[in-house]
Amino acid sequence: MSQAPDTQPVHLRLEDEVLVVCIDHPPVNALSQAVRAGLLKAVERAESDCAVRAVLLVGVGRAFIAGADIREFGKPPQPPSLPEVLHRMELLDKPVIAAIQGPALGGGLEVAMAAHHRVALAGARLGLPEVHLGLLPGAGGTQRAPRLMGAQAAAELMLSGQQLSARAALEAGLVDRLVEGEDPTAAGLACARELLASGARPRRTRDLPIPDAATAPAQLDQLAADTASKARGLFSPARIIECVRAALELPFEEGLRRERELFVECLNSPQREALVHAFFAERETAKIPEARAASPRPLARLAVIGGGTMGAGIAVAALDAGLAVTMIERDQESIARGQANVEKVYDALIAKGRLTAEAKAATLARFTPDTSYDAVADVDLVIEAVFEDLDIKKAVFRELDRVCRRGCVLATNTSYLDIDAIAAETRRPQDVIGLHFFSPAHIMRLLEIVVAARTAPDVVATAFELARRLKKVPVRAGVCDGFIGNRILAVYREAANHMLEDGASPYEIDAAVRAFGYPMGPFQVSDLAGGDIGWATRKRQAATRDPKARYVEIADRIAERGWFGQKSGRGWYRYPQGARIGQEDPEVLAIADAERAKKGITPRRFTQDEILRRYMAAMVNEGARVLEEGIALRPLDIDATFLFGYGFPRWRGGPMKWADMQGLDRVLADIREFAKEDPQFWRPAPLLERLVAEGRDFESLNRPA
Numbered sequence: 123m124s125q126a127p128d129t130q131p132v133h134l135r136l137e138d139e140v141l142v143v144c145i146d147h148p149p150v151n152a153l154s155q156a157v158r159a160g161l162l163k164a165v166e167r168a169e170s171d172c173a174v175r176a177v178l179l180v181g182v183g184r185a186f187i188a189g190a191d192i193r194e195f196g197k198p199p200q201p202p203s204l205p206e207v208l209h210r211m212e213l214l215d216k217p218v219i220a221a222i223q224g225p226a227l228g229g230g231l232e233v234a235m236a237a238h239h240r241v242a243l244a245g246a247r248l249g250l251p252e253v254h255l256g257l258l259p260g261a262g263g264t265q266r267a268p269r270l271m272g273a274q275a276a277a278e279l280m281l282s283g284q285q286l287s288a289r290a291a292l293e294a295g296l297v298d299r300l301v302e303g304e305d306p307t308a309a310g311l312a313c314a315r316e317l318l319a320s321g322a323r324p325r326r327t328r329d330l331p332i333p334d335a336a337t338a339p340a341q342l343d344q345l346a347a348d349t350a351s352k353a354r355g356l357f358s359p360a361r362i363i364e365c366v367r368a369a370l371e372l373p374f375e376e377g378l379r380r381e382r383e384l385f386v387e388c389l390n391s392p393q394r395e396a397l398v399h400a401f402f403a404e405r406e407t408a409k410i411p412e413a414r415a416a417s418p419r420p421l422a423r424l425a426v427i428g429g430g431t432m433g434a435g436i437a438v439a440a441l442d443a444g445l446a447v448t449m450i451e452r453d454q455e456s457i458a459r460g461q462a463n464v465e466k467v468y469d470a471l472i473a474k475g476r477l478t479a480e481a482k483a484a485t486l487a488r489f490t491p492d493t494s495y496d497a498v499a500d501v502d503l504v505i506e507a508v509f510e511d512l513d514i515k516k517a518v519f520r521e522l523d524r525v526c527r528r529g530c531v532l533a534t535n536t537s538y539l540d541i542d543a544i545a546a547e548t549r550r551p552q553d554v555i556g557l558h559f560f561s562p563a564h565i566m567r568l569l570e571i572v573v574a575a576r577t578a579p580d581v582v583a584t585a586f587e588l589a590r591r592l593k594k595v596p597v598r599a600g601v602c603d604g605f606i607g608n609r610i611l612a613v614y615r616e617a618a619n620h621m622l623e624d625g626a627s628p629y630e631i632d633a634a635v636r637a638f639g640y641p642m643g644p645f646q647v648s649d650l651a652g653g654d655i656g657w658a659t660r661k662r663q664a665a666t667r668d669p670k671a672r673y674v675e676i677a678d679r680i681a682e683r684g685w686f687g688q689k690s691g692r693g694w695y696r697y698p699q700g701a702r703i704g705q706e707d708p709e710v711l712a713i714a715d716a717e718r719a720k721k722g723i724t725p726r727r728f729t730q731d732e733i734l735r736r737y738m739a740a741m742v743n744e745g746a747r748v749l750e751e752g753i754a755l756r757p758l759d760i761d762a763t764f765l766f767g768y769g770f771p772r773w774r775g776g777p778m779k780w781a782d783m784q785g786l787d788r789v790l791a792d793i794r795e796f797a798k799e800d801p802q803f804w805r806p807a808p809l810l811e812r813l814v815a816e817g818r819d820f821e822s823l824n825r826p827a
């Protein structure tokens with residue numbers, strides 16, 4: 123009779139005198155309860171079996187241990203705890219070796235640091251990224267890392283959440299040696315046998331002195347000051363620094379207790395819940411119905427129509443992903459500018475020492491500038507990135523329909539315009555899709571993938587495959603004016619305009635939004651993007667604007683003066699001598715006063731709380747409408763849109779998660795209160811009313827698409 127296969131995620135085998143502990147928990151050997159139990163069983167075996175003289179920890183597959191098991195997030199903890207396992211392991215009187223290949227992250231690196239010796243293969247990546255989830259290393263990482271790499275370096279590693287290469291980890295002191303080859307078991311066994319032959323005793327990390335103990339306190343003071351400025355509003359970074367101070371000031375066991383206290387504080391913080399939601403949202407957006415219904419089309423050659431800032435950024439993103447890119451412009455002068463825009467990105471990287479001239483040349487060997495549409499006849503996907511004018515875009519798509527091969531995906535980078543109308547200009551509307559990149563396109567991570575009425579499922583799947591290759595966060599959107607992000611933005615920006623006309627200054631509104639956690643307020647963003655863009659949009663929408671709806675003309679008065687923001691040296695703020703930071707402008711306040719007087723509005727004061735209540739209520743209410751209309755698949759798609767494209771503070775989880783955490787009943791009560799002043803603008807979304815009536819939240823709608 124054949125035996126049933128071993129389904130345990132930790133396998134033990136004795137090779138000579140070495141107990142080989144294989145962590146086999148696909149896909150990344152995460153530290154689930156079963157893995158922790160398996161590690162504890164291995165420690166107990168090593169303690170009791172005299173045939174075992176050393177222990178080797180190794181991950182099966184491409185990872186050592188990539189961290190906690192995300193499937194356990196938010197659930198009650200199950201024993202054994204990781205700190206308990208690592209305490210027992212570190213106190214073993216037999217050498218424990220960790221052989222690291224692939225990622226050793228979070229709890230995985232804490233396991234390695236509790237081992238007595240660490241060897242790494244060339245592809246190893248080590249890090250403590252808990253800060254990204256609003257947490258800190260809670261299994262001794264804040265106490266062991268300073269003993270291996272120094273307090274300052276350990277704090278910086280934890281605060282950044284970045285990963286170190288194997289070479290960088292060796293130089294930092296996190297690993298003892300680098301080894302050749304691709305077999306971590308062979309490398310680990312060689313190390314174990316060498317240690318046994320030399321009679322080496324366990325070298326416990328807990329017993330090591332902190333190498334920079336004398337200078338670290340002053341360095342941590344400076345790091346704390348810098349962190350308070352850069353990580354404004356975040357909860358866990360200050361606690362990480364406090365844990366490192368404990369490593370300097372307290373005995374190891376007391377430092378562990380302090381780490382645990384601060385870890386629990388982080389665990390109970392609302393920020394942890396929001397950041398975990400953001401973590402999942404980023405990964406869930408790619409789960410769409412079309413991905414199950416169809417496979418992507420071939421994707422190797424791409425074309426970009428337009429060589430301006432956006433077109434060049436898209437071209438760079440595609441080149442960086444290894445694609446061949448053809449750029450089309452209308453004449454030689456324009457294509458020369460487009461080529462220069464592309465090269466400027468790479469030249470800046472060379473100037474910073476992040477790219478070599480040879481690497482630039484190799485990349486640009488895949489770049490073809492041209493002035494004829496015939497040059498894109500054989501590409502797999504083409505992205506139009508010309509001026510935001512419907513007639514111009516229609517003309518481009520007529521040309522693409524003429525020259526592009528059958529099966530080529532035709533994409534438009536429009537921010538607002540009707541993609542169904544653009545698709546109707548072709549004989550192949552099933553091949554047309556929206557790919558709304560955000561500027562700068564080679565840096566910003568959001569990609570709104572806008573599915574038109576007749577877009578084929580395999581075209582949608584191809585767009586999501588492109589996003590994966592470009593390392594973008596893709597969000598599926600439906601067709602409407604502004605899609606998800608810009609549609610919602612238009613509404614909360616209108617709420618800001620109403621407050622402006624009612625008495626708040628643009629500077630008070632910007633300050634309140636920054637205090638919430640945004641890097642910039644709405645009027646600063648307008649100046650950065652260019653006031654002429656919003657002005658053109660308002661003029662385009664004038665014909666369809668509801669005549670009964672309130673319209674604030676202050677922004678038009680600013681634009682009529684040619685004050686378009688940073689590009690003109692003046693907008694809502696002044697930018698003397700090309701300054702990047704704006705100065706408040708008394709003339710802007712005078713214009714606002716004049717407009718109020720014209721309408722007979724007596725200005726009133728707004729507190730920061732009043733500003734934010736209106737700003738966020740407008741955002742959430744329109745988000746609910748976008749959901750109900752099917753423009754967004756799930757609330758998490760709206761959250762991802764604002765987290766990765768609009769500067770929404772990650773530690774608040776996104777607007778829909780924020781609303782859940784506030785309580786939808788409170789948000790709805792605010793909207794109903796504001797409706798007493800302006801019932802036309804403040805109409806509660808039916809979905810929001812229904813969720814409150816049923817005692818549900820937006821999270822309840824985040825089912826798999």
